[in-house]
Amino acid sequence: MQAQRYQRGSLSLVKRKSQPDTWVFRYYAEQGGRRIYKKKIIGTVIEFPKRKDAEKAVTQPRVNVNDGAAFAPMNLEQLVAHYRRVELPLKAHSTAEGYKNYLTLHIVPKWGNSSLSAIKSVEVESWLRSFKKLNGQPGSPGTKTKIRNLMSALFSHAIRYEWAARNPITAVRTSAKRLRTPDILTAKEFQALLPELSQRDRVMVLLAGSTGLRRGELIALRWGDIDFDLSQANVTHAVWHNVEGDTKTEASRKPVPLPALVVEELKQWRLVTLYRSGDDYLFPSIAKNGRQPITPDMILRRHIRPALERVGVTKRIGFHSFRHGLGTMLRQKGVNLKTAQELLRHANSRITLEIYQQAVGAEKRVAQNLAFDGLLEGGSLQHPSAPFSTLGGYMKEVVIAINPGF
Numbered sequence: 001m002q003a004q005r006y007q008r009g010s011l012s013l014v015k016r017k018s019q020p021d022t023w024v025f026r027y028y029a030e031q032g033g034r035r036i037y038k039k040k041i042i043g044t045v046i047e048f049p050k051r052k053d054a055e056k057a058v059t060q061p062r063v064n065v066n067d068g069a070a071f072a073p074m075n076l077e078q079l080v081a082h083y084r085r086v087e088l089p090l091k092a093h094s095t096a097e098g099y100k101n102y103l104t105l106h107i108v109p110k111w112g113n114s115s116l117s118a119i120k121s122v123e124v125e126s127w128l129r130s131f132k133k134l135n136g137q138p139g140s141p142g143t144k145t146k147i148r149n150l151m152s153a154l155f156s157h158a159i160r161y162e163w164a165a166r167n168p169i170t171a172v173r174t175s176a177k178r179l180r181t182p183d184i185l186t187a188k189e190f191q192a193l194l195p196e197l198s199q200r201d202r203v204m205v206l207l208a209g210s211t212g213l214r215r216g217e218l219i220a221l222r223w224g225d226i227d228f229d230l231s232q233a234n235v236t237h238a239v240w241h242n243v244e245g246d247t248k249t250e251a252s253r254k255p256v257p258l259p260a261l262v263v264e265e266l267k268q269w270r271l272v273t274l275y276r277s278g279d280d281y282l283f284p285s286i287a288k289n290g291r292q293p294i295t296p297d298m299i300l301r302r303h304i305r306p307a308l309e310r311v312g313v314t315k316r317i318g319f320h321s322f323r324h325g326l327g328t329m330l331r332q333k334g335v336n337l338k339t340a341q342e343l344l345r346h347a348n349s350r351i352t353l354e355i356y357q358q359a360v361g362a363e364k365r366v367a368q369n370l371a372f373d374g375l376l377e378g379g380s381l382q383h384p385s386a387p388f389s390t391l392g393g394y395m396k397e398v399v400i401a402i403n404p405g406f
Helices: 051-057 059-065 076-086 093-111 121-129 141-160 187-196 199-211 215-220 260-272 296-310 319-332 337-344 349-356 361-376 388-402
Strands: 010-014 022-031 034-044 238-240 243-245
Touching (some): 010 051, 051 059, 059 076, 076 093, 093 141, 093 238, 093 243, 121 141, 187 199, 187 296, 199 260, 199 296, 199 319, 215 238, 319 337
Antiparallel strands (some): 010 022, 022 034
């Protein structure tokens, strides 16, 4: 069977009498052994004033009409078009939308016209070091790392299709170190917040604080996902910008245990909510007649953050703060890393260790005093208010309280 040839088609400007001139893309398709010529309207000169603008708009249609052809991208923009058609539909909706933004706003404008062989590691690394957002502000380390990883995925895609022999992005160095430590609530602050909330908002916060569910997973929960007999929530999907789709990763689709208090709060909430069938959302939008879940940012802005201000908490708290807080509390209570990974549903323990387990000040102080006590053991120096032997015993009791396995 003869392989289908790759076609570029043709882009032409068609004059209109009573309407703006229109860019038209012409191509052919094989149907029943015959070549059928077709055309697709790309847009008017108002949308695409110059040919180069229309050429960019025709990149994706050109890839689409060559499905199955002996296609080889001439530049990164064409590779991106193929990647968007083949790979992005396999991603979770939130991930795919994030990738589209990075591709459209940053990667294609900078590297779109470059051939794959012309993109060098040092040039990409230099660009990322000086990378700025559209508003002129420096890009965060996390954003730079995400762009770097996406560019690496593009080249891996090219290698898979034998359009490239190497991935120059593997040698690009970036740091994902946070510019600031995420704010989390202390136990006292968390407890002070709960009485300030309505029943619905209190249940949301209790669920977020006890399970570490991502906000898209939290608002996607339906009553049928709650197993009251096993005291667990079955996480099977997520909602992002009112679009329901898959969870972030396969590891995310694991049941989450629910504490007895949270189970009881859920039961009480189900008795009073207007939407309580198995297919109904736990936290539905009344304005949408329950067809969509409530908007989490609205809950934060109108209810949770004002409640925190009333109890004197000025930290920058979002739903992800509860996930960070759970990871930190797991460490503070001496939970082993593997169990913490399972509870937070991370793909690997490195993510749990590097991102979510913030260093706990009291824990570090305990360790420091134990070590210093050991250095001075048997010496003549004494603590201003107590012998070091007494201090060491007290510290050991604190460590045992934090980590029973010590």
